[in-house]
Amino acid sequence: MPSGKNIYKVLVAGANDKTFALLQTLLPGSSYEPPMRAGSAGEAKRMVMDCTVDIAILNAPMRDEFGSQLAVDLARDDVGVVLLVPGESYDQVCFQVEDEGVLTLSKPLTQQTLQSAIRLATALRGKLLRMDQKSRALQEKMADIRTVNRAKWLLIEQLRMTESEAHYYIERQAMDMRLSRREVAENIIRSYDQ
Numbered sequence: 001m002p003s004g005k006n007i008y009k010v011l012v013a014g015a016n017d018k019t020f021a022l023l024q025t026l027l028p029g030s031s032y033e034p035p036m037r038a039g040s041a042g043e044a045k046r047m048v049m050d051c052t053v054d055i056a057i058l059n060a061p062m063r064d065e066f067g068s069q070l071a072v073d074l075a076r077d078d079v080g081v082v083l084l085v086p087g088e089s090y091d092q093v094c095f096q097v098e099d100e101g102v103l104t105l106s107k108p109l110t111q112q113t114l115q116s117a118i119r120l121a122t123a124l125r126g127k128l129l130r131m132d133q134k135s136r137a138l139q140e141k142m143a144d145i146r147t148v149n150r151a152k153w154l155l156i157e158q159l160r161m162t163e164s165e166a167h168y169y170i171e172r173q174a175m176d177m178r179l180s181r182r183e184v185a186e187n188i189i190r191s192y193d194q
Contacts (some may be wrong), residue, residue, distance in 0.1 A: 005124060009052060010035040013044040014059035014067060021171035023057060026115050031122065039063060041070040047073065054079045054125045057118065060093070068096050075100040078122030078128045084109070144182045154192040 012023050012035045020037055027035055032055075038044035040063045044056070056074045060067035060083060071083045081102045085093045090106040097104060101124065103117050148170060157165035173184040 005031070006054075006129065008032050008054035008122060008125060010055045010057065011038060011044060011047060011053045012036070012057045012059075013038040013041065013070070014062040015057070016059075019059060021112065022114075023118075026111070041065045041067055044070060045073075046130055048077075048079075053079050054129075055082070055118065055121050056145075057082045057112055057121075058084065060085045062088070066093075068093055071097050071102045072100045075102050078125070078132070080125035080128075082114075082117045082121050144180075147182050148185045150193075151188040158192045161180070 008031060010023075010027055010032050012020055015023060015037070020035075021036060035057075036047055036051075036053075037150045038047055041058075042064050044058075047053070048056075053074070056066045056071070056075075056079050058071055058081065062070075066089075067083060067085075071081045075097070083093065083097060083102050083104045084107055085104060087106045087108075090104065094104045103121055103124075105113060105117055151170060152163060152166040155161045155165060155169060161169065170181055170184050170188070173179070174181045177184065179187075
C-alpha cells in the first residue's frame with residue numbers, strides 16, 4: 001500500500017444480504033474499512049452522528065423513506081454518496097440530487113458499473129479531504145496574519161514604532177526566542193491589550 005493512502009469508512013444503507021455481500025467484495029481492505037450496515041435511513045442518520053463516514057452507498061427505496069433526502073444530507077456533509085434507485089425513478093431522483101454531487105445509478109446494474117461508481121465516490125471524497133486540508137491551512141495562515149497585524153498596531157500605538165519597526169521587532173523576537181511570529185504576537189497582545 002502506498003504511503004499516505006487514505007482508508008475510507010463506508011456506510012451501506014438499505015441493502016439486502018446479497019447486495020451487502022457483493023459490496024463487501026468491492027471494498028478491498030487496502031482502501032476501505034469493513035463497511036458499516038444500516039437497515040434504514042433513520043439508522044444510517046444515527047450512525048453518521050456517532051462517527052465520520054467517507055462513502056455512503058444507499059439502496060433505495062429504504063424501509064422508512066426513499067433515500068433521496070438522506071443522500072442529499074450526506075453529500076452536503078462532504079460524504080461521497082452513491083444512490084442506487086429503481087430504473088423507473090432514475091430521472092426524477094437524478095434531478096433532485098445531482099446538484100449536490102450524489103452519484104445516482106439505475107437498478108438493475110452490473111458489478112462493474114457499481115465498482116466504477118464506488119471508485120468515483122472515493123475519488124470525490126479524496127479530493128474533498130485535500131481541499132478541506134488546504135482550506136484549514138489557509139484559515140490558519142489568515143489567523144496568524146491577523147494576530148501579527150494586531151500586535152503590530154499595538155506596538156505602533158503603545159511604543160510609537162513605525163509599521164516597519166514593529167514588523168522587524170516581531171521578526172527579531174521570533175528568531176531570538178525561537179518562537180513563531182504568532183506566539184510573539186500573542187505575547188505582545190497579552191502585554192499591551194488590556
